[in-house]
Amino acid sequence: MSPIVLHGLFTNCLNSFDQTLAASKIPLPAGQSSHVLRHTFASRFVMNGGNILTLQKILGHTSLAMTMRYAHLAPDHLQDAVKFGPVSDFSVLLAEQG
Structure with a gap:
């Protein structure tokens, strides 16, 4: 959808918010x-x-770092999400290899 069409969808909502x-x-x-x-x-x-990668696309950011700034109000939730990632056990893997 073009930015012009998207802008039209949100104009009323934004006007209400501004008021x-x-x-x-x-x-x-x-x-x-x-x-x-x-x-x-x-x-x-x-x-x-x-x-967070989906959010990056939604917001149109080229940098994940910028998206992380936008999500700054939810740092605990980001930390919880990291626990479930494959890198969460990275330190254990390094210890096993060393």
Whole structure:
């Protein structure tokens, strides 16, 4: 889907969010409201079990490091996810080989 079409899908939601944010008097730098939504989405995505590589593609990041910044609100969930990866036993493998 083109960015123009995607923008049309989210315009009403973003406008509602901006109005609510203005009413709440939460001070954000100009132009940061949609950025807050991206960070919130990224954190919730990871906390709900989403894959960080999938999130990278959703957000359109070329760097995994940038995606990790967006998921910064869920560091405990990322640490838990690492436990289930194949590299979690890497230190054990090195000890066995050494």
